[in-house]
Amino acid sequence: TEEYDGSSWTAGGNLPSSRSSTAAAGTQTAGMANGGYLGNPPGGYTDQSLEYDGSSWTALPTMATTFASGAGNGVLTSAIVTNGNDQDGVQIYNGSSWTSASNAPFSKTSLTGSGIGATSDDFLVAGGTVPATPAIVATSHVYNGSSWTATNNLVVAREAQFQFGTTSSAIGAGGNKSVGTGDKQSNAMVWDGTTWATSPSLSVARSGGARGGTFSAGLVCGGYPYSPSPHAISTEEFTGETTAVNVKTITTS
Secondary structure, three states, X not given: OEEEOOOOEEEOOOOOOOOEOOEEEEOOOOEEEEOOEOOOOOOOEEOXXXXXXXXXXXXXXXXXXXXXXXXXXXXXXXXXXXXXXXXXXXXXXXXXXXXXXXXXXXXXXXXXXXXXXXXXXXXXXXXXXXXXXXXEOOOEEEEOOXXXXXXXXXXXXXXXXXXXXXXXXXXXXOOEOOOOOOOEOOOEEEEOOOOEEEEOOOOOOOOOOXXXXXXXXXXXXXXXXXXXXXXXXXXXXXXXXXXXXXXXXOXXX
Protein backbone atom coordinates (compact mmCIF):
# COMPACT_ATOMS: atom_id res chain seq x y z
CA THR A 1 0.00 0.00 0.00
CA GLU A 2 1.21 3.51 -0.83
CA GLU A 3 -0.29 6.81 0.31
CA TYR A 4 -0.16 10.15 -1.51
CA ASP A 5 -0.17 13.49 0.37
CA GLY A 6 -0.38 15.77 -2.65
CA SER A 7 3.35 15.88 -3.32
CA SER A 8 4.95 12.53 -2.46
CA TRP A 9 4.25 8.86 -1.81
CA THR A 10 4.93 6.96 1.43
CA ALA A 11 4.49 3.30 2.33
CA GLY A 12 1.36 2.30 4.22
CA GLY A 13 0.23 -0.98 5.74
CA ASN A 14 0.56 -4.08 3.57
CA LEU A 15 -2.37 -6.08 2.26
CA PRO A 16 -2.73 -9.56 3.83
CA SER A 17 -1.56 -11.03 0.50
CA SER A 18 -0.66 -9.78 -2.95
CA ARG A 19 -3.46 -9.33 -5.48
CA SER A 20 -4.42 -7.48 -8.63
CA SER A 21 -7.60 -6.28 -10.39
CA THR A 22 -9.42 -5.29 -7.18
CA ALA A 23 -12.24 -2.74 -7.00
CA ALA A 24 -11.41 0.17 -4.72
CA ALA A 25 -13.78 2.37 -2.75
CA GLY A 26 -13.64 4.96 0.01
CA THR A 27 -10.88 7.29 1.14
CA GLN A 28 -7.28 7.04 2.29
CA THR A 29 -8.35 6.63 5.93
CA ALA A 30 -11.54 4.64 5.31
CA GLY A 31 -10.88 2.64 2.18
CA MET A 32 -11.82 -0.71 0.71
CA ALA A 33 -10.18 -3.27 -1.58
CA ASN A 34 -12.80 -5.67 -2.91
CA GLY A 35 -12.17 -8.95 -4.66
CA GLY A 36 -9.21 -9.34 -6.98
CA TYR A 37 -6.95 -11.95 -8.50
CA LEU A 38 -4.59 -13.77 -6.12
CA GLY A 39 -2.52 -15.37 -8.85
CA ASN A 40 -2.50 -18.77 -10.50
CA PRO A 41 -4.12 -21.71 -8.65
CA PRO A 42 -4.51 -22.22 -5.82
CA GLY A 43 -5.00 -18.43 -5.76
CA GLY A 44 -7.47 -17.46 -8.47
CA TYR A 45 -10.33 -15.01 -8.02
CA THR A 46 -11.26 -14.06 -4.45
CA ASP A 47 -14.37 -12.92 -2.60
CA GLN A 48 -12.32 -11.17 0.08
CA SER A 49 -13.25 -7.61 1.06
CA LEU A 50 -10.78 -5.54 3.09
CA GLU A 51 -10.94 -2.24 4.99
CA TYR A 52 -8.05 0.24 5.32
CA ASP A 53 -8.05 2.66 8.28
CA GLY A 54 -5.05 4.72 7.20
CA SER A 55 -2.47 2.37 8.66
CA SER A 56 -3.56 -1.27 8.38
CA TRP A 57 -5.92 -3.62 6.55
CA THR A 58 -8.58 -5.76 8.25
CA ALA A 59 -11.05 -8.27 6.85
CA LEU A 60 -14.66 -7.31 6.16
CA PRO A 61 -17.52 -9.72 5.42
CA THR A 62 -16.83 -11.64 2.22
CA MET A 63 -18.53 -10.70 -1.03
CA ALA A 64 -21.56 -12.55 -2.41
CA THR A 65 -19.36 -14.09 -5.15
CA THR A 66 -15.74 -13.93 -6.24
CA PHE A 67 -14.85 -10.81 -8.19
CA ALA A 68 -12.03 -9.34 -10.29
CA SER A 69 -11.47 -6.99 -13.24
CA GLY A 70 -14.78 -5.17 -12.87
CA ALA A 71 -15.84 -1.65 -11.92
CA GLY A 72 -16.34 -0.34 -8.41
CA ASN A 73 -16.57 2.73 -6.20
CA GLY A 74 -18.47 4.26 -3.29
CA VAL A 75 -17.62 4.60 0.40
CA LEU A 76 -17.11 2.24 3.32
CA THR A 77 -20.83 2.30 4.21
CA SER A 78 -22.17 2.21 0.64
CA ALA A 79 -20.01 0.52 -1.99
CA ILE A 80 -20.72 -1.19 -5.31
CA VAL A 81 -18.90 -3.57 -7.65
CA THR A 82 -20.11 -4.79 -11.02
CA ASN A 83 -19.14 -6.98 -13.96
CA GLY A 84 -16.22 -8.96 -12.63
CA ASN A 85 -14.97 -12.34 -13.87
CA ASP A 86 -16.72 -11.90 -17.24
CA GLN A 87 -20.09 -11.71 -15.48
CA ASP A 88 -22.88 -9.12 -15.41
CA GLY A 89 -23.53 -9.41 -11.66
CA VAL A 90 -23.79 -6.46 -9.25
CA GLN A 91 -22.87 -6.53 -5.56
CA ILE A 92 -23.69 -3.90 -2.93
CA TYR A 93 -22.03 -3.34 0.47
CA ASN A 94 -24.10 -1.48 3.13
CA GLY A 95 -21.43 -1.17 5.81
CA SER A 96 -22.06 -4.60 7.33
CA SER A 97 -22.73 -7.12 4.55
CA TRP A 98 -22.67 -7.78 0.79
CA THR A 99 -25.78 -8.60 -1.22
CA SER A 100 -26.42 -9.30 -4.88
CA ALA A 101 -28.39 -6.63 -6.75
CA SER A 102 -30.14 -6.52 -10.12
CA ASN A 103 -27.74 -7.54 -12.85
CA ALA A 104 -26.39 -4.91 -15.19
CA PRO A 105 -28.02 -4.87 -18.65
CA PHE A 106 -24.66 -5.58 -20.21
CA SER A 107 -21.96 -8.22 -19.95
CA LYS A 108 -18.45 -6.81 -20.03
CA THR A 109 -15.19 -6.92 -18.14
CA SER A 110 -11.72 -5.27 -18.24
CA LEU A 111 -13.09 -2.42 -16.14
CA THR A 112 -10.22 -2.23 -13.62
CA GLY A 113 -9.78 1.44 -12.68
CA SER A 114 -13.29 2.26 -13.87
CA GLY A 115 -16.47 3.20 -12.04
CA ILE A 116 -17.55 6.63 -10.87
CA GLY A 117 -19.81 7.44 -7.93
CA ALA A 118 -20.05 8.56 -4.33
CA THR A 119 -22.35 5.75 -3.15
CA SER A 120 -23.83 2.47 -4.35
CA ASP A 121 -27.01 4.21 -5.56
CA ASP A 122 -25.20 6.85 -7.63
CA PHE A 123 -22.83 5.03 -9.95
CA LEU A 124 -21.57 5.41 -13.52
CA VAL A 125 -19.62 2.83 -15.53
CA ALA A 126 -18.38 3.35 -19.08
CA GLY A 127 -16.34 1.34 -21.57
CA GLY A 128 -15.04 -2.18 -21.05
CA THR A 129 -14.77 -5.36 -23.09
CA VAL A 130 -17.55 -7.72 -24.13
CA PRO A 131 -15.86 -11.09 -23.47
CA ALA A 132 -17.97 -13.11 -25.94
CA THR A 133 -16.73 -11.14 -28.95
CA PRO A 134 -14.23 -9.98 -27.63
CA ALA A 135 -14.59 -6.30 -28.45
CA ILE A 136 -13.96 -3.05 -26.60
CA VAL A 137 -17.10 -0.93 -26.31
CA ALA A 138 -18.04 2.71 -25.68
CA THR A 139 -21.32 2.11 -23.86
CA SER A 140 -22.05 4.05 -20.67
CA HIS A 141 -24.65 3.36 -17.96
CA VAL A 142 -25.83 4.88 -14.67
CA TYR A 143 -27.13 2.91 -11.67
CA ASN A 144 -29.52 4.57 -9.17
CA GLY A 145 -29.66 1.83 -6.56
CA SER A 146 -32.42 -0.18 -8.20
CA SER A 147 -32.09 0.06 -11.98
CA TRP A 148 -29.67 0.82 -14.82
CA THR A 149 -30.11 3.53 -17.47
CA ALA A 150 -28.11 3.83 -20.69
CA THR A 151 -26.42 7.20 -21.23
CA ASN A 152 -24.54 8.72 -24.13
CA ASN A 153 -21.49 6.70 -25.16
CA LEU A 154 -17.82 7.49 -24.65
CA VAL A 155 -16.29 9.51 -27.49
CA VAL A 156 -14.26 6.41 -28.40
CA ALA A 157 -14.37 2.84 -27.08
CA ARG A 158 -11.95 2.07 -24.23
CA GLU A 159 -11.30 -0.59 -21.61
CA ALA A 160 -9.51 -0.24 -18.25
CA GLN A 161 -9.75 3.56 -18.20
CA PHE A 162 -8.76 5.74 -15.24
CA GLN A 163 -12.13 7.19 -14.21
CA PHE A 164 -12.65 9.68 -11.37
CA GLY A 165 -15.14 12.32 -10.30
CA THR A 166 -18.90 12.14 -9.79
CA THR A 167 -21.87 11.06 -11.89
CA SER A 168 -22.40 14.69 -12.87
CA SER A 169 -18.78 15.73 -13.51
CA ALA A 170 -16.02 13.24 -14.26
CA ILE A 171 -12.93 12.31 -16.29
CA GLY A 172 -12.10 9.08 -18.12
CA ALA A 173 -8.43 8.96 -19.15
CA GLY A 174 -6.18 6.48 -20.92
CA GLY A 175 -7.23 2.86 -21.34
CA ASN A 176 -6.79 0.25 -24.04
CA LYS A 177 -7.87 0.82 -27.63
CA SER A 178 -7.94 -2.81 -28.74
CA VAL A 179 -8.12 -6.18 -27.03
CA GLY A 180 -4.93 -8.03 -26.14
CA THR A 181 -2.47 -5.81 -28.01
CA GLY A 182 -1.04 -3.58 -25.28
CA ASP A 183 -2.35 -0.63 -27.31
CA LYS A 184 -2.44 1.85 -24.42
CA GLN A 185 -3.85 5.33 -25.02
CA SER A 186 -3.28 8.77 -23.47
CA ASN A 187 -6.38 10.64 -24.64
CA ALA A 188 -9.02 11.59 -22.07
CA MET A 189 -12.73 12.37 -22.02
CA VAL A 190 -14.87 14.58 -19.80
CA TRP A 191 -18.40 13.74 -18.58
CA ASP A 192 -20.82 16.58 -17.77
CA GLY A 193 -23.69 14.46 -16.51
CA THR A 194 -25.17 14.07 -19.99
CA THR A 195 -22.47 13.58 -22.62
CA TRP A 196 -18.81 12.64 -23.01
CA ALA A 197 -16.44 15.05 -24.80
CA THR A 198 -12.70 15.26 -25.42
CA SER A 199 -10.39 16.46 -22.64
CA PRO A 200 -6.62 17.11 -22.27
CA SER A 201 -4.57 13.92 -22.64
CA LEU A 202 -2.37 12.12 -20.12
CA SER A 203 1.38 12.63 -20.40
CA VAL A 204 1.92 8.84 -20.38
CA ALA A 205 -0.31 6.40 -22.26
CA ARG A 206 -1.47 3.78 -19.75
CA SER A 207 -4.35 1.63 -18.50
CA GLY A 208 -5.55 -0.35 -15.51
CA GLY A 209 -3.90 1.54 -12.66
CA ALA A 210 -5.11 3.51 -9.65
CA ARG A 211 -7.09 6.74 -9.71
CA GLY A 212 -8.91 9.10 -7.38
CA GLY A 213 -10.09 12.61 -6.69
CA THR A 214 -12.59 14.89 -8.35
CA PHE A 215 -13.09 16.58 -11.69
CA SER A 216 -11.29 19.67 -10.40
CA ALA A 217 -8.45 17.77 -8.68
CA GLY A 218 -7.88 14.26 -10.00
CA LEU A 219 -5.04 11.75 -9.85
CA VAL A 220 -3.85 8.75 -11.88
CA CYS A 221 -0.86 6.56 -11.03
CA GLY A 222 0.67 3.26 -11.97
CA GLY A 223 -0.84 1.16 -14.72
CA TYR A 224 0.49 -0.63 -17.76
CA PRO A 225 2.25 1.49 -20.37
CA TYR A 226 4.37 -1.43 -21.70
CA SER A 227 7.05 0.98 -22.86
CA PRO A 228 9.64 1.64 -21.54
CA SER A 229 8.63 -0.73 -18.71
CA PRO A 230 5.75 -3.19 -18.25
CA HIS A 231 4.49 -1.17 -15.28
CA ALA A 232 4.26 2.58 -14.78
CA ILE A 233 5.35 4.22 -11.55
CA SER A 234 4.65 7.80 -12.60
CA THR A 235 1.86 9.92 -11.13
CA GLU A 236 -0.18 12.56 -12.95
CA GLU A 237 -2.54 15.15 -11.51
CA PHE A 238 -5.50 16.62 -13.35
CA THR A 239 -6.76 20.16 -12.75
CA GLY A 240 -10.22 20.82 -14.13
CA GLU A 241 -11.40 23.98 -15.78
CA THR A 242 -12.51 26.78 -13.50
CA THR A 243 -14.33 29.99 -14.17
CA ALA A 244 -13.98 33.35 -12.49
CA VAL A 245 -16.10 36.46 -12.66
CA ASN A 246 -14.37 39.82 -12.89
CA VAL A 247 -16.46 42.44 -11.19
CA LYS A 248 -15.88 46.07 -12.01
CA THR A 249 -17.58 49.15 -10.69
CA ILE A 250 -18.60 51.61 -13.37
CA THR A 251 -19.26 55.20 -12.41
CA THR A 252 -20.84 57.91 -14.49
CA SER A 253 -20.60 61.63 -14.20
